[in-house]
Amino acid sequence: MAAEAAGGSELVKVVVLLAAGVVAVPIFKRIGLGSVLGYLAAGLAIGPFGLGFFADPQAILHVAELGVVMFLFIIGLEMRPSHLWSLRREIFGLGTAQIALCSAAMTGVGLLFGFPPVVAFIGAMGFVLTSTAIVMQILGERGDLALPRGQRIVSILLFEDLLIVPLLALVALMAPPEPGAAAAAAHSRWADVGIAMASLAALLAAGIWLLNPMFRVLAAAKAREVMTAAALLVVLGAALLMQVGGLSMAMGAFLAGVLLSESSFRHQLEADVEPFRGILLGLFFLSVGMSLNLTVVAANWPLIVGGVFALMLVKALCIYIVARLLKSCHTEALDRAVLMAQGGEFAFVLFSAAVNARLIQAEIGANLTAIVVLSMVLTPVAIIVLRRLSPKTALSLEGVDEPNGLSGSVLLIGFGRFGQVVSQSLLARGVEVAIIDTDVEMIESARSFGFKVYYGDGTRLDVLHASGAATAQLIAICIDDRAAATSTAQLIRHEFPQARVLARSFDREHALELVHAGVDLQVRETFESAMRFGEAALIELGVSADDAAEVVADIRRRDAERFELELVDGVRAGVSLLYGNMQQTPLIAPKPRQHDPAEAEEHVPGISA
Structure with a gap:
């Protein structure tokens, strides 16, 4: 009976999660606030600081991160290696410029708030890592993913996902070693680097020599459910392999998608993964809403509210400056600045690692996490405000000719x-x-x-x-x-x-x-x-x-x-x-030969x- 009661309790939670999304998202989309804000609000309503259906949102967040993983896999399927190579300047050039300026400016903000240099730096780097899930969802809803401005934003997000790897390594290097354990720590760091390189090599080898033959065999078996299972196996297997190597799960899924982008099974894989991606990504936003610790916010509201607005404003300003310096128009630069002004899900990973490494205190980590979550919640609102307040600009005809004295039959x-x-x-x-x-x-x-x-x-x-x-x-x-x-x-x-x-x-x-x-x-x-x-x-x-x-x-x-x-x-x-039968005189006399x-x-x- 106890087991049945426990099972019933878990089923209630599943029903509550589904009901929250089903009710909130259509309402928020109907009133023009977007699906992301709907999920976040629903998560806050059913979380520990709302109706209290869930006491541990972090447990759901760990599962829901698979939605981000699957999203990156689908993006990877669209990024053929040649196309990815064509974006190298945006990924490494634009991405580096934006991250360098933002991290320096936001570290200065942290120092102004009275944090020690190490804490200010870690807080700034966590806020630099934009939310891939929120930005991708909004770009997808707007239909901008395939447009040049969308591709530039995707390039920056990819570079930021790559950045989590050296940041985690840097946290490990900055961590004070245990007494008498310096040699062991150095050995452990080199071992971690070796494992990471081996995991990456294994993923590349599997993508080049194993995945396509495997899918050909499965397709010949004509078992539809096995193909779906294989698609999930590829995504989750790549994510697990990268996690074992201490790298980003999302980056592993993205690389797997890129390796399969030239495959004849690409469209089938995308169709198989898409339903799971949508559900888990919605679950991710729900869990982010649940993670907003209102107790921490209430206890430290001047610091958190001030930090949210200061960091979002400074980050948006830096993004706008970089965009304008690199020849983006005012409208595109402003849109990118507002869209990417929040912190992201990888900040949670970075702050957790810093707390475990004793670089920052647990209370400071909770405050930084609350700042990031609030920035994620405010981003859809900021975009709506920008859209409604921005004057309707005249259509840009730069590089486009208007007719003047044309002639023709x-x-x-x-x-x-x-x-x-x-x-x-x-x-x-x-x-x-x-x-x-x-x-x-x-x-x-x-x-x-x-x-x-x-x-x-x-x-x-x-x-x-x-x-x-x-x-x-x-x-x-x-x-x-x-x-x-x-x-x-x-x-x-x-x-x-x-x-x-x-x-x-x-x-x-x-x-x-x-x-x-x-x-x-x-x-x-x-x-x-x-x-x-x-x-x-x-x-x-x-x-x-x-x-x-x-x-x-x-x-x-x-x-x-x-x-x-x-x-x-x-x-x-x-x-x-x-x-x-139209008996009309032809405008152009027909030529004798058949065309x-x-x-x-x-x-x-x-x-x-």
Whole structure:
């Protein structure tokens, strides 16, 4: 009975943890505060200083750190060795500059607060180590991980994760030895270095020669659950190996991910690990919220509150200065400064090691830990405040050209996926095309593939004139905005009657709007692909190609008839629908030879549909 009662008690704790996250996170996201703050608040509510469901949050924190480990493994899967090598300047250059300035400045803050030099240095170095979990989660929610600004932040985080290793070694070197144990301590330190190097070598060897053959064997067995177990084995095994060597578990998982990034099993591994990563990372944030010792905060609140704001302000200022010195714009530098202004989970490890080594007192260690936890709690709040207080800045057009006196047979408005595919046929036939779009990042990306795309809003008459609409034979509206597409079509039809107007429509209702706006041709973006897909499906099921084409033609005819019935009076004469036989004079005289579609791809490399 006692065993059953104990088991029931543990089950209650599991249910409470799940319920806290399930209730708090949607509420906080709904009110715009983000999932991280929701987890932290839920942890505080159910922890020892809230409802008291948990008395030892550190025990949960040790398990929940596996969420950070799995997060780093997934990041590693995305970081191919060549890509990682391309970030070497950001990792070692930007990372070194930021850490050097921040550690020096925050050590000075510690001295001003009256701490001895050793304590001030350890406190500063612990606060330098940014929370990988919080920053990665926020970057992921914002969709910034793959962007250049996100990659720079990831590079700094990787360098900081590497830094925990020499910091722990430095704590061991600074620790006062036991009387008469100096020789043994020196021998132990050299032994620790040897074990760390051996663990790292073992992980690299396993990643290069063992993991891929193992996954090939498991894949041949076709046991889905075994593949999932193997993915967890790789992550946890790499973490354990690094922990045995005295290194960072998260760094071990990251290296394992990098070693598997070129593997054909990469996507399967990511899918297997992702659910565990999400649950454990949420558990990590819950346990951080539980770890906020309100008793310590209440007893030393002037020191802790002052330390939180002083360290966060100084760290943010140093990060901003380094970012600006290394040519980041004001907006990116400010965002990075606020996002990385907190201490991180590795600070707990560093402070614990310092207390065990008798470099700092236990009470001071508790105060420093409270400062770090509070900084982690305040980071999502600071980001929200920054977002709401920051004025909406004008769009930066640095390095982007605006249209001025353009000319061409075709004006293409919108160079997203739809517009890119449309351009292939035109460019393959040598048609002179002027292209405008309002997405600066897409314009810069297109430039890297050799395309000249100008920044311009097709709903503005002056932009259309500057883009050559007055002399264009054809204007193609390919923008991914329903309202803007309709207003652009109306403006073009009224101001540039010489041009034939083709437009991308989103659905049947939008197609009717465009017809009323006077377009010569509208194409529903999903209709054509769905018709081709249905025809191919019939052929795959054994229907002859002629019969399948006849079925599709009949569907097209009936759809066109229904469409015409839905048109109201006032549609201008001569409007052409996509769904009939269009007897129109071609704008460009066809060349005598049949053009190979593959050649179109060669004219526009790297542009995807």
